[in-house]
Amino acid sequence: MQSHSIRQSPWLFGFIGAAVLFVATIIVSRGGGASATFHAAMAFSIFSVLVAISQMLVITSGPGNIDLSVPAVLTLCAYIGMGVMHGSNAWIPVGLLVVAAVGLLAGAFNYAAILLLRLPPIIATLASSFVFQSLAMNAGGDATIKPPSLLSAFTSLSVGPVSVLAVLVVLLTIGLAIGLKRSLFGRRLLATGQSEAAARFAGIRTRQVRLISYAGAGLFSGLAGFLLAGFTGGAALNMGDTYLMESIAVVVLGGTSVAGGQANAIGIWGSALFFNLLTIMLNSFRTPVGLRYLLTGAIIILIVTAATRPLTRT
Amino acid sequence: MIHSQVNPDAAEALRGLCIGLTRQALLAFTAIVAMPLAAEAADGPGTTSTTGKTIALSNSYNGNSFRQVMVKDWQNVTAQEIAAKTIKGATVVSANSSVTEQASQIQNMILQGYNGIAVLAASSSALNGVVKSACAQGITVVSFAGIVTASCAWQVNYDWSSYGKQEIEYIAKRLNGHGNILEIRGIAGDSTDKDISDGVHAAMTAYPGLKIVGTVYGQWTSTVAQKEVSGILPSLPQVDAVVTQGGDGYGAAIAFQNSNRKVPIIIMGNRQDELAWWKQEHDKNGYETFAISATPSISQISFWVTQQILAGKTVPKKVIVPLLRVDQTNLDAYLRTIPPGGVANPPYPKDLVVKIIDANTNHSAMPPVPPPAP
Numbered sequence: 001m002q003s004h005s006i007r008q009s010p011w012l013f014g015f016i017g018a019a020v021l022f023v024a025t026i027i028v029s030r031g032g033g034a035s036a037t038f039h040a041a042m043a044f045s046i047f048s049v050l051v052a053i054s055q056m057l058v059i060t061s062g063p064g065n066i067d068l069s070v071p072a073v074l075t076l077c078a079y080i081g082m083g084v085m086h087g088s089n090a091w092i093p094v095g096l097l098v099v100a101a102v103g104l105l106a107g108a109f110n111y112a113a114i115l116l117l118r119l120p121p122i123i124a125t126l127a128s129s130f131v132f133q134s135l136a137m138n139a140g141g142d143a144t145i146k147p148p149s150l151l152s153a154f155t156s157l158s159v160g161p162v163s164v165l166a167v168l169v170v171l172l173t174i175g176l177a178i179g180l181k182r183s184l185f186g187r188r189l190l191a192t193g194q195s196e197a198a199a200r201f202a203g204i205r206t207r208q209v210r211l212i213s214y215a216g217a218g219l220f221s222g223l224a225g226f227l228l229a230g231f232t233g234g235a236a237l238n239m240g241d242t243y244l245m246e247s248i249a250v251v252v253l254g255g256t257s258v259a260g261g262q263a264n265a266i267g268i269w270g271s272a273l274f275f276n277l278l279t280i281m282l283n284s285f286r287t288p289v290g291l292r293y294l295l296t297g298a299i300i301i302l303i304v305t306a307a308t309r310p311l312t313r314t
Numbered sequence: 315m316i317h318s319q320v321n322p323d324a325a326e327a328l329r330g331l332c333i334g335l336t337r338q339a340l341l342a343f344t345a346i347v348a349m350p351l352a353a354e355a356a357d358g359p360g361t362t363s364t365t366g367k368t369i370a371l372s373n374s375y376n377g378n379s380f381r382q383v384m385v386k387d388w389q390n391v392t393a394q395e396i397a398a399k400t401i402k403g404a405t406v407v408s409a410n411s412s413v414t415e416q417a418s419q420i421q422n423m424i425l426q427g428y429n430g431i432a433v434l435a436a437s438s439s440a441l442n443g444v445v446k447s448a449c450a451q452g453i454t455v456v457s458f459a460g461i462v463t464a465s466c467a468w469q470v471n472y473d474w475s476s477y478g479k480q481e482i483e484y485i486a487k488r489l490n491g492h493g494n495i496l497e498i499r500g501i502a503g504d505s506t507d508k509d510i511s512d513g514v515h516a517a518m519t520a521y522p523g524l525k526i527v528g529t530v531y532g533q534w535t536s537t538v539a540q541k542e543v544s545g546i547l548p549s550l551p552q553v554d555a556v557v558t559q560g561g562d563g564y565g566a567a568i569a570f571q572n573s574n575r576k577v578p579i580i581i582m583g584n585r586q587d588e589l590a591w592w593k594q595e596h597d598k599n600g601y602e603t604f605a606i607s608a609t610p611s612i613s614q615i616s617f618w619v620t621q622q623i624l625a626g627k628t629v630p631k632k633v634i635v636p637l638l639r640v641d642q643t644n645l646d647a648y649l650r651t652i653p654p655g656g657v658a659n660p661p662y663p664k665d666l667v668v669k670i671i672d673a674n675t676n677h678s679a680m681p682p683v684p685p686p687a688p
Contacts, residue, residue: 025549033548036573040544043572137382145655146587156572232537233568233587234655237379239537276545283530283542284549289502 011255011267013303018273025281035161041276042166043156043231048272049169050224051243052250053176053265054217058121059248059256060180060263061213062193068125070221070247071240072132073106077222078235079136082145089150099226100219106132107218111211137237151230165227170269177265189213194261249300250275274303357672359664360625367429367624368403369617372420374436374460376408383659384434384610391614391661401621413440420444430454430620432613435462438505454623458616459608468623470616470633472608474506477637478513478557481581482521484604485555488579492523493554496546496578498532498539498566500559510559527551532562536587540565547573555579560607563588567595583607584638584658589649596642605640609659618667629671636670636680644685651686660686 022041026034051070058067077099085095106128113124157164180186191199192206199206224243229235252258253274254267278299282292371388375381385406392404407423409416413436421444423431431448435441435457442464445455449466458470485495497514500507518524528546532539539562547553547569556566560583567588570577577595582588584607595601615635623629640648640658648658660683662670669681 029549036548040548040573043544044541133377137377228537232540233564234536236535236537237377238533238535241533242538279542280545280548283528283546286528289531293502 011253011264011270013306014253014255014267014270014272014274016270017303018270018277021274021277021281025277025284028281028284037277037280039158039161039163041273041280042163044276045269045272046163046166046169047224047228047231047243048246048250048275049173049268050220050227051247052254052268052272053173054220054224055247055251056254056256056263056265056268057189057213057220058217059251059258060189060193060260061210062196062260065121065193065210065213065260066125066248067107067110067214067217067221068122068244069106069110069129069132070217071242071244072129072136073103073218073221074225074228074240074243075235075237076106076132076136076139076225077102078225078229078239079139079145081222081226082147082229082235083139085148085151087146087148089148092148092151095148095151096226099222103218103220103222104215105218106222107215108211110218111214114214115207115211133237136235146234147230152233155227155231173265173269180263180265185209185212190261190263192261193263246275249304252304253300357676359668360622360627362624362626364401364429364621364624365399367401367621368405368427369401369430369432369620369624370404370423370426370428371406371432371434371613371616372416372423373406373408373434374416375411377410379657380610381408383657384613387611387659387661388432388613388617391617395617395621404617409436411436413437417441417444420448424448424451424453428453430456430624432616432620433457433460433462433467434613434616435460438463454620456616456620456623458619459612465631468619468629468631468633470612470619470635472612472637473634474509475513475516477510477559477606478515479517480606480637480639481557482514482517482524484581485557485579486521486524488602489524489554491521494525494527494551496543496550496553496556496566497526497529498543498556498558498562499529500531500534502531507559514557527553532558532565534559534561536562536565536568536585538562538565540569543569544572547575552576553578555581557581558583561585561588563605564591567591577601579603581606582640584609584640586649586652586654586656586658589640589645589652589658590654593645593649596645602642604642605638605645605658607638607658609638610657611659611662614662615667615670618662618664619671621664622668622671627668627671628675630674633671633674634680636683638683640685647686660684 025037054070055067058065080102081095081099084098085091110125110128113119113128114121155165188204188209191204192209196206228239250268250271253271255264256262278296282295373381373385376385388406395401396404407419409419416436420431431453433455438461441462445462445464445467448455455467456470457467461469461471499511528550530542530546532542543566555578558566558581563580563582564587566580567577580603582592582603582605584605589605592603612635619629619633638658638660652658666681673680
């Protein structure tokens with residue numbers, strides 16, 4: 001009975017996996033750091049979740065849609081945001097608005113390249129990621145610009161073991177999950193993702209829907225860059241590097257269909273926690289680095305296979 | 315040579331022998347006198363004019379801040395020396411981490427007739443072919459930081475194992491040889507990472523009281539180091555010191571501060587955020603550490619080494635260059651010269667590079683990199 005319900009909700013694998021890893025880590029570290037481990041995993045999952053939301057919006061909009069420019073948009077927005085604020089607390093709202101605008105524009109640029117140049121999304125976003133990365137290089141170049149002190153304080157603010165930013169991102173994720181299910185746009189996005197032709201016949205402006213999903217992806221990537229720069233003390237050219245693979249893996253493990261048309265926002269949290277706890281656990285076990293990569297790869301394949309099997313059968 | 319002059323005829327032979335002996339003695343004598351003279355003459359800058367020469371830099375990658383500053387340093391020194399008529403021209407071309415791309419760029423430099431090529435190689439072996447063909451055409455090839463193994467090329471590099479050694483020796487002194495160490499490494503599979511880490515482990519054999527309790531890969535990046543250190547901290551006992559590879563010190567410090575643990579001795583690199591954090595903590599509670607690092611200005615060393623070879627100076631095929639070291643005493647002086655978000659990057663003028671070359675030739679002590687004026 002229980003296994004039946006898990007099979008119907010493959011995204012639960014992320015949460016279950018995260019829980020198992022958490023317990024294993026606590027046992028190995030002799031129960032010393034339960035709260036600290038949880039805190040560390042939560043703190044870094046925030047950024048995994050934000051980039052994964054970007055990726056989810058794009059992937060859901062239909063087969064073949066993917067955004068490889070997530071790390072570049074993240075880096076570009078971090079540089080522009082930090083550059084605009086220049087360490088001044090008063091400029092934080094301006095910085096946030098500029099980052100949002102740049103993120104939206106970057107996403108729109110991606111979709112424009114796909115639509116106007118008729119490029120497959122994988123090529124278009126790969127190419128544009130070079131453009132964005134070069135812009136970031138020119139915007140910031142060789143210097144790390146420090147974030148305003150208030151932004152840094154806010155990103156690492158926590159009440160007890162609970163990070164305030166994490167709570168906000170959890171609320172955002174819940175809002176998004178409800179929005180995808182209930183809102184008009186959410187329905188249109190899922191319909192477009194399932195069959196663009198059918199959606200068009202049903203009167204949905206699918207191009208507009210996909211434009212919004214790409215622009216939204218840019219927005220969330222930008223937001224991730226803005227907050228990550230605040231959390232880690234500044235923008236750096238390679239700050240986005242780890243988030244390309246991670247954004248895709250987290251989304252897929254979180255129960256979103258690679259084929260599009262099926263999104264799962266809540267599942268993202270489970271798989272983000274899972275991935276971050278996996279890193280923590282393998283580090284704590286002092287696994288040699290070669291084995292660490294091997295295990296990470298093997299575990300991803302295992303879980304994704306297990307999690308997606310019911311979908312392919314039905 | 316001398317014996318070939320001996321005549322088979324007896325009388326002649328005697329005479330020849332006498333001449334031979336005198337010549338031999340004379341040669342031996344001059345050798346004894348001249349040897350130190352010759353060594354003396356090798357010291358100091360090369361004297362042949364390089365006014366008509368051109369030098370190119372082939373850079374394997376330009377996508378991070380270290381490389382960008384490095385290229386800027388190269389452009390600064392070459393612009394200055396072209397204006398001063400030391401050389402006639404210079405250029406810099408960057409490849410995108412691609413060996414084939416870099417090889418074809420070097421091929422172009424050969425065709426364009428550059429006299430010297432400095433190379434920061436994408437691969438230590440894969441560029442050997444094109445490097446050899448450059449050498450065959452009489453071009454001076456100087457590889458630096460990312461070196462090539464072709465025997466005709468010079469290698470300018472840091473002694474990476476001394477990086478790790480200096481870290482452990484400092485920590486052993488501060489902790490009286492006893493304590494727990496967290497090791498932050500660079501990028502798995504990278505040769506520099508391996509060399510530094512090997513230096514750390516080799517140095518640790520002298521201090522059995524020091525123990526490495528955890529290892530993470532920080533990828534020489536503050537954000538990654540912060541994440542990895544935050545993740546491993548809950549499982550670690552008390553950490554007394556952190557060995558790093560530069561660029562990762564600030565992230566490690568933030569991770570410790572966020573975890574509410576006592577911040578251990580963290581060896582810093584040359585980035586402004588690392589040094590500024592150290593100074594801030596020192597002013598607040600007397601925190602002490604030291605910083606060690608490679609500097610992007612190694613491109614200026616490669617420029618002067620190439621120029622000096624073209625100027626006729628005898629330069630050993632392997633030139634080890636000193637790592638930058640910042641101590642408590644010159645921390646303020648360094649911090650004042652670094653723009654916010656930049657790196658400590660002292661220039662390497664010609665005189666200093668010549669001294670570095672001479673120290674390598676004579677196997678004598680490395681000249682220290684002079685700190686900025688206080």
